[in-house]
Amino acid sequence: MFWRIFLLNAAVLVIATVALLLGPVTVSTPVVIREALILGVGLAAMLAANAALLRIGLGPLARLTRTMATTDLLRPGNRLPATGHGRQVRDLITTFNTMLDRLEAERATSAARALSAQEGERHRIAQELHDEIGQTLTAVLLELKRVADHAPSPVREEIRQVQETTRNSLDEIRRIARRLRPGVLEELGLTSALRALVTEFTASGLAVRGRFGTDLPELSREVELVLYRVAQESLTNTARHARAGHVDLSLHRHGQGVELRIRDDGRGLGRAPEGAGIRGMRERALLIGADLAVGPHSGTGTEVRLRVPDPAGKRD
Template sequence: MSLFWRIFLLNAVVLLAATMLLLLGPVTVSTPVLFTEALILGGGLAAMLIANAALLRVGLAPLDRLTRAMTTTDLLRPGPRPAVAGNDGIAELIATFNSMLDRLEAERGRSAARALSAQEDERRRIAQELHDEVGQTLTAVLLDLKRVAGHAPPGVRDDLRQVQETTRGSLDEIRRIARRLRPGVLEELGLISALTALVTEIPDRSGLSVRRRFDTDLPDLGEEAELVLYRVAQEAITNTARHARARHLEIALERTSSGVELRIRDDGRGFDGTTEGAGILGMRERALLIGADFAVGPAPSGGTEVLLSVPARLRGAAA
């Protein structure tokens, strides 16, 4: 039965019952209306309105649940679907909404995968250009400065050596940026070594004291999941070093019954959760890409905690 006919018949039943009471019952209306008759009619009207409201509330309850689901659904935080309930029309509407959510989440996942793949390709290209072009140019400049300094007067020689040190520092910084853009150590030595190198590259000027704990017997995750773990850790550590004003940082990678869990905590100024910047949104998208659970919020002892739970790759799955 459609929603229109359901509501129409409910109202028809109420009105028919009121009409039969007036025609067949002892209730009469005088002219002018007596006080007792007005009370009886008013009570009957109130009873009809209450019954009608109760019937409509029951009939439209699934629509209320669907409305709440529509206003609270976030494609970056997939949750349970509304239960398919109610009459045929409402049940079909809820089922259609759930199907639409499935299609939207699938399309968002494909779009995020394409965007993140393009981002990684661009990072590799930039890293390669920094290493091959800028790095080699600065290396040539260093060699020229060394050759010129060997023939320069003593006063000029000291200035040239100072320029050499500045150039060497710039070359080291470019190499560090290239390593962050393209984590070659992740491909060559694995996730643990890559996370260790990431921690050791935290600038001394940040003042962070880092404690790390990495399990070595990790399950098979796959290259894509390992890259997501690395990028999430990289973004979280960068946010802590730049914005958290923290003194201590803890990073842990532990094996769980379903996969691995990455946990990063700091004792900085904390995260209120009201707004999420592009970095956190990017971490959420990466987590969704591999079916991982991502959460960010206040740490138990203050500061901020980033938690990423990655399921292990099924045995026999493609890399």
């Protein structure tokens, strides 16, 4: 818009200057070099003044354009001050800020519903895995044991191998059910659930060290679930993609709230775009008004930091 208006005004001024130099109303005929220089300087001054005025007048619109291009609803709070020369420009910026407020509120509401439905579906699947498939495999194990006790010696060894495979499958199903529905979180609290998470990933080959504060404030169930899911997703991403050997997981008081921090010594994020896992963590953080930061830390590796200013899980 700036260049369109500027070039249009410049074209008009150039045409007027040329007409003054070459037309019958020229100051001198033929053209005097001195007068041409004076007119050229005048033209340049007019163009400079025109450009400065347009830049000042359209500056708020340029800032608004940059804000619109960089707005991310997963990083809320980015607002443009309603300033500028002219009521229409200020009204436009105010309308844009109001629209952002509405979009962020609607996204937070829809994300809360989606995540609530997701947790409910996880709970249902975990229950079915435990109650139906788990019990079925347990019955199969008992039947295999009965058959093995009466089977001939050559066949008995093969049945034992089938038993072992079935037992490993049962253990895997129970592990999946625990990850879908962290029963230890509901029964023993966040610190115990995080300790169990540390033990689980350490047993899978990733050296995880957990450190937990003893003066943590009282946390709501929603905050505890978000903290647990962020820690779980971070450790899962580290195990799958980071090629890390060691991970530090800590949960401590931070002001009136808490801070969860996960650091690894892997290859880092590089220039890879954020995947669904990180976007999911950001959405969960928004539900409790928390601040999530994902990036490199000193040395190598990646750091995930989640700060919860309100441990009760209330949003303004």
